Amino acid sequence: MKDVTNNFLETIEPVYTPGRIKFDFDRFDAAIKAAVSELSDEQLDNLEYNDIKKEFRRFNSLLTKLETKRKDIAKVYKNPLTEFEANFKKSKGPLETLLKTLGNKRDEIDEYHRLLRADHVRSVFEEKCELAGLDKDTFKDKYDGYSLKKWFIDKKMELKKETIEEIDALVLAEYDRLKEYKANIAIIEEQALDYELPSEPYTRALNNDAPLVEILKQMKMDRDAAVERKQQVEAKQKAEAARLAEIEAMAKQSANEEIKAVNAETGEVIEDTKPTDETPSNPIEPYKINLSLTFYGGEKQWYQFAKLLDDNFVNYEIKGENK
Incomplete structure (x- = not known):
């Protein structure tokens, strides 16, 4: 590469020779x-x-004359400056283009070296994560931060001792955190199993940084509320079963009540007794009677009476209705 040090570009600079404007301000004032x-x-x-x-x-003539002279002097000073700035702006263009090209190339090389350093940092973190039993990508958001030159030994692709120690501290802290997290998850799952609760809502709360003691307290409150709800449901079911049993008993009692018949001619109330369910050991001769029955309970009472006859194997014949 051509050596351009101490050449004309490094030594050239504009030279300004100040002029002097004579004016007796004391006498003027x-x-x-x-x-x-x-x-x-x-x-x-x-x-x-x-x-x-x-x-x-x-x-006014005096002031106008002085202002005219001032403007003439200003032109003498301003015109060279204006000409110099215009020429300088035109001439420095190629130099600015060169600087931009060099800057882009410099940035490209710097980025390449930064990527190399970041890759080295990645390998260090992954190795230490593997030793600690952590996911290899646990600290991937740290790679760029540790890729700066200040973390490396000068002119070497090697991390400083203090950098390694800082990385070790990060890995150890994450190891301890994960160990505590797993233990807390186990406690929550065991408690959920004991309380007959789903564990997912409480593990999510732990992932959202809720303290374990608060989670366990909430689990106990939820368990107590569930037990209370269960007891209320059981009490309600028990009460409902008792109510239905009472209704059924009343229905059976009503169906099994003795049905009284009235002799149509004499008006005598005839007590109808239910036959025993037991089958007599000796044959019994059939017994026939002719009755005229009046059911003051209406047709429903007749059907109840007919069912009673059928249940006790009593044959009957309807001679007529409503006579």
């Missing part, structure tokens, strides 16, 4: 002061109109 003192407001009130116009033209 004194003359203005004297003029102002001679033309006070009181004195102006005593001047004629034409005199006022004359004085105005005189001082």
Whole structure:
């Protein structure tokens, strides 16, 4: 590569030779002061109109002449500067283009070296994670931070001792955290099994950084609430079963009540007794009677009575209805 050190570009610089503008400001200020003192407001009130116009033209002419001279001097100073800035802007263009090209190349090389350092950091973290039994990508968000030159030995692809120690501390802390996390998960699952609760809501709470003691307290509250709900349901079911049993007993009692019949001719109430379920050991001769029955309970009472006859194997014949 061509050596361009100490060449013309490194030594050239603009040279400014300051000029000098001569003007007696002390006498100028004194003359203005004297003029102002001679033309006070009181004195102006005593001047004629034409005199006022004359004085105005005189001082205005003086100020105009001085302003014109100032502008002429300003051009003498400003024009060279304007010309220099225009020429400099045009000439420095190629140099600025070269700087941009060099800067891009420099950044490209810097990024390449940074990626190499980041890859080295990755390998160090993965190795230590493997030894600790952690997922190899646990610290992938740390790679870029540790890829800076300050973490490496100068001009070497090797981490400083203090950097290694800091990485070891990170891995150990994560190992301890994960160990505690697994133990807490086991406690929650065991407690959930004991309380007959699903473990998922409580493990999610642990993942959301809820303290274990608060989770266990909530699990106990949920278990107590579940037990109370279960007891309420059982009590309700028990009460419902008792109510249904009572209704059934009342229905059976109503069905098994003795049905009284009335002799249509005499009006005598005839007690109808239920035959025993036992089959007599000796044959019994059939016994026939003719009855006229009136059911004051209506047709429903008749059906109940007919069922009673059927259940006791009593044959009957309907001779007529509502006679």
